[in-house]
Amino acid sequence: MKRPVRLEPGQKLVLTANRLLDGRTVWWCADGAWDLHIGRAALLDADEAEAVLARVAGEAQRDGVVGVYDTAVQAAVPPEPVTVREKIRAHGPTVHPEFAVETEQ
Amino acid sequence: MSIPVGHYQYDRIDRDFLQARIAEFEGQVQRRLDGTLSEDEFKPLRLMNGLYLQLHAYMLRVAIPYGILDSRQLRKLGEIARRYDRDYGHFTTRQNIQFNWIRLEDTPAILRELAEVDMHAIQTSGNCIRNVTADEYAGAAADELVDPRVHAEILRQWSTLHPEFTFLPRKFKIAISGSPNDRVAARFHDIGILARPGEDGAPVFRIFVGGGLGRTPVIGEELFDSVREEHLLATLEAILRVYNAHGRRDNIYKARIKILVQAIGVEAYREAVEAELAQMDLERYRLTPEAVAAIRSRFAVPLLEAPADADAVLAQQRREDPLFDRWVRSNTHVHRDPGHIIATISLKPAGGIPGDATSAQIARLADLADAYSFGEIRITHLQNVVLGHVRKDRLRDLWLGLSEVGLAEANIGLIGDIVACPGLDYCALANARSIPIAQKLGARFADTALQAEIGALRINISGCINACGHHHAGHIGLLGVDKRGEEFFQLTVGGRAENGAAIGTILGAALPEDETVDAIARLVDCYLGRRESGETFLDTLTRLGHEPFREAAYETV
Amino acid sequence: MKLFELGERTAQVHDVLVTLAELAERDDARAVLLESADDPALLKPYLNRLDLVVLRFPIFRDGRGFTQARELREYLRFSGEIRAEGHILPDQAAFLRRCGVDSVVLPKDGNGDPALWEKQLRQFPVAYQRSVLPERSVGPGLRVEEAP
Numbered sequence: 100m101k102r103p104v105r106l107e108p109g110q111k112l113v114l115t116a117n118r119l120l121d122g123r124t125v126w127w128c129a130d131g132a133w134d135l136h137i138g139r140a141a142l143l144d145a146d147e148a149e150a151v152l153a154r155v156a157g158e159a160q161r162d163g164v165v166g167v168y169d170t171a172v173q174a175a176v177p178p179e180p181v182t183v184r185e186k187i188r189a190h191g192p193t194v195h196p197e198f199a200v201e202t203e204q
Numbered sequence: 205m206s207i208p209v210g211h212y213q214y215d216r217i218d219r220d221f222l223q224a225r226i227a228e229f230e231g232q233v234q235r236r237l238d239g240t241l242s243e244d245e246f247k248p249l250r251l252m253n254g255l256y257l258q259l260h261a262y263m264l265r266v267a268i269p270y271g272i273l274d275s276r277q278l279r280k281l282g283e284i285a286r287r288y289d290r291d292y293g294h295f296t297t298r299q300n301i302q303f304n305w306i307r308l309e310d311t312p313a314i315l316r317e318l319a320e321v322d323m324h325a326i327q328t329s330g331n332c333i334r335n336v337t338a339d340e341y342a343g344a345a346a347d348e349l350v351d352p353r354v355h356a357e358i359l360r361q362w363s364t365l366h367p368e369f370t371f372l373p374r375k376f377k378i379a380i381s382g383s384p385n386d387r388v389a390a391r392f393h394d395i396g397i398l399a400r401p402g403e404d405g406a407p408v409f410r411i412f413v414g415g416g417l418g419r420t421p422v423i424g425e426e427l428f429d430s431v432r433e434e435h436l437l438a439t440l441e442a443i444l445r446v447y448n449a450h451g452r453r454d455n456i457y458k459a460r461i462k463i464l465v466q467a468i469g470v471e472a473y474r475e476a477v478e479a480e481l482a483q484m485d486l487e488r489y490r491l492t493p494e495a496v497a498a499i500r501s502r503f504a505v506p507l508l509e510a511p512a513d514a515d516a517v518l519a520q521q522r523r524e525d526p527l528f529d530r531w532v533r534s535n536t537h538v539h540r541d542p543g544h545i546i547a548t549i550s551l552k553p554a555g556g557i558p559g560d561a562t563s564a565q566i567a568r569l570a571d572l573a574d575a576y577s578f579g580e581i582r583i584t585h586l587q588n589v590v591l592g593h594v595r596k597d598r599l600r601d602l603w604l605g606l607s608e609v610g611l612a613e614a615n616i617g618l619i620g621d622i623v624a625c626p627g628l629d630y631c632a633l634a635n636a637r638s639i640p641i642a643q644k645l646g647a648r649f650a651d652t653a654l655q656a657e658i659g660a661l662r663i664n665i666s667g668c669i670n671a672c673g674h675h676h677a678g679h680i681g682l683l684g685v686d687k688r689g690e691e692f693f694q695l696t697v698g699g700r701a702e703n704g705a706a707i708g709t710i711l712g713a714a715l716p717e718d719e720t721v722d723a724i725a726r727l728v729d730c731y732l733g734r735r736e737s738g739e740t741f742l743d744t745l746t747r748l749g750h751e752p753f754r755e756a757a758y759e760t761v
Numbered sequence: 762m763k764l765f766e767l768g769e770r771t772a773q774v775h776d777v778l779v780t781l782a783e784l785a786e787r788d789d790a791r792a793v794l795l796e797s798a799d800d801p802a803l804l805k806p807y808l809n810r811l812d813l814v815v816l817r818f819p820i821f822r823d824g825r826g827f828t829q830a831r832e833l834r835e836y837l838r839f840s841g842e843i844r845a846e847g848h849i850l851p852d853q854a855a856f857l858r859r860c861g862v863d864s865v866v867l868p869k870d871g872n873g874d875p876a877l878w879e880k881q882l883r884q885f886p887v888a889y890q891r892s893v894l895p896e897r898s899v900g901p902g903l904r905v906e907e908a909p
């Protein structure tokens with residue numbers, strides 16, 4: 100079973116996955132789309148996240164994404180993931196600044 | 205098409221097989237896209253064909269059987285990096301190459317391009333028998349007894365889509381060497397094989413079983429001292445059969461053969477294997493001299509001719525050029541032919557990413573291999589490149605050519621020759637980033653004179669307990685751990701993969717990422733300050749024990 | 762239950778299918794179900810009366826069934842029918858056949874499409890190792906194909 104999410108003050112949850120076709124990291128937006136930029140991700144409260152996650156995960160095949168899960172972010176603009184792993188997923192490998200997600204078209 | 209030096213030349217039958225494998229994979233991709241295959245079902249199937257889903261994209265691991273490529277194949281890898289990836293590839297500790305930015309939808313096309321040069325990604329991952337690794341100096345080293353590559357190829361073929369052993373409890377790695385100086389870390393593999401000449405001319409094989417790194421590092425134990433060539437495949441079948449039937453499947457961390465060998469003991473394992481052999485129809489499994497000869501005949505042997513003064517020319521050039529001399533000292537190895545030499549090309553530029561090569565560098569390496577080493581290239585388990593048969597009087601020209609593309613780093617076996625896995629910058633399983641630490645250490649010890657002064661010292665870095673960076677086997681090992689989403693590193697010292705294999709000892713609590721490089725610098729200073737003349741890092745460590753090094757590492761100024 | 766035949770042998774339907782533990786008490790049983798942890802050697806006393814051994818795959822990644830099938834054929838010389846059921850994929854058709862399995866219970870989802878199984882069986886013209894089937898060499902080296 101899923102562990103209960105404990106968020107620090109100022110934190111929210113976002114949903115993330117990888118795109119099936121090209122494997123790229125994507126973030127779930129309020130309109131149901133999946134976007135390469137975490138800046139467009141929907142920010143969820145802990146109590147609503149579980150239900151949204153279950154619903155969105157159920158549509159993964161239709162949406163062409165793999166491995167949907169939630170992760171904590173600082174609720175800033177743009178939101179910033181809490182863990183190093185998710186920071187790297189959001190921004191790209193730290194050893195290749197030229198591949199940073201922000202600078203891609 | 206002429207037969208390549210150093211590896212097996214495919215024929216039409218092999219090529220048809222490869223095409224069939226690609227068609228099969230393409231069908232699997234199609235079924236994944238239309239939903240017939242779930243991700244849980246597709247994942248093991250794609251892994252068996254080398255395709256991972258990593259943090260940012262798919263990663264394709266291409267097999268380089270026994271680490272040998274010809275220049276045509278290497279050029280193709282460069283083209284794939286350019287066309288389907290972001291212009292670079294990463295050579296791994298298992299002598300393979302990985303592309304980090306692959307799209308699932310491009311994969312069948314990439315596999316077709318690879319097949320044009322008889323390459324593939326078969327069994328570079330998955331719970332099956334993985335790509336077989338071999339001595340990087342095979343067929344060239346003066347100390348070699350048997351060239352292991354013919355048998356490595358036999359093992360590659362035998363293990364390819366093996367009907368019984370494709371859904372093992374866990375991955376299964378085999379390494380083979382034919383030198384008394386173990387350069388394949390035979391005792392850190394599920395099966396390690398050391399070949400030596402037998403009385404009738406055919407080789408005999410000493411077989412170790414149950415070695416491995418990962419969460420529970422274990423040094424492999426000798427199962428058999430002298431397996432005859434004709435019984436090599438039968439013996440391997442029996443070892444695998446016992447493992448497949450009895451290896452644990454309830455816990456991924458206890459599923460490797462080493463855990464089974466540890467649990468029942470090597471004697472019981474040997475008895476079980478012998479019981480299998482007693483029931484098997486050995487004739488059916490016999491590796492015949494004809495089959496070996498047929499496979500051997502598809503390897504070309506280099507025609508080693510060098511002018512009589514080749515050695516003198518090299519000696520003269522070394523005297524005249526100290527920079528070249530330093531490179532020769534660290535980056536070459538004795539060849540069995542006195543007019544030739546083995547050159548190791550470092551993929552560890554100071555501050556660079558260990559094992560990475562750009563498509564331009566890859567293309568240049570292919571050209572240099574054509575010009576200087578019969579078009580043959582070897583990838584080492586230390587993430588470097590070897591040209592196996594360079595004429596001594598032409599070595600300097602090779603070095604100059606390497607310098608032009610930033611590949612003339614003189615640091616093989618030295619502290620700058622860092623082994624690092626991709627870590628958290630790419631890898632979905634990682635706890636910490638391996639590459640930035642490697643880059644910082646590389647920059648810290650960039651001075652090649654300082655590196656030469658420090659001498660033999662290997663640093664290995666893994667981003668998690670899976671130990672792809674072989675940290676347990678490093679003289680200094682770093683293991684990335686995650687503490688509440690932050691990166692920490694655990695330090696080990698005293699590991700070694702060579703003869704007298706040993707697992708490193710943990711020095712103490714893991715250090716935060718930003719303190720790790722300084723701690724290692726203090727370790728090195730401790731060694732430099734306390735070594736006696738002629739001692740390597742390992743010698744001093746053995747003499748003094750861990751305590752002074754532990755103190756140095758954890759000393760806070 | 763839809764059966765698919767991997768080779769020439771016609772799959773048979775048995776009303777009584779017992780577990781390994783039940784076999785000793787059921788003299789009438791002609792068919793036995795082996796779980797993946799069961800040791801096929803325990804079937805030795807019963808082999809003469811068995812027509813069918815069913816190997817159950819709890820999940821397609823659990824490859825013990827392949828070794829069980831080979832042991833039945835190679836060590837125990839079992840000549841009856843071997844069947845695989847449970848979570849198996851068409852991608853495993855040739856592996857199953859080469860280890861001595863004659864038939865499968867087709868999965869109920871999309872992986873149960875007989876055309877997929879048929880196609881996979883014919884995917885590879887050669888193999889690089891001997892199996893339990895009658896085979897002959899193809900070209901020099903290790904390669905074999907099924908002898909007709």
Ligand code: SF4
Pocket residue numbers: 625626627628631632633634635638666667668669670671672673
């Ligand atoms: S050691 Fe861990 S982090 Fe490094 S490549 Fe292997 S699995 Fe990934």
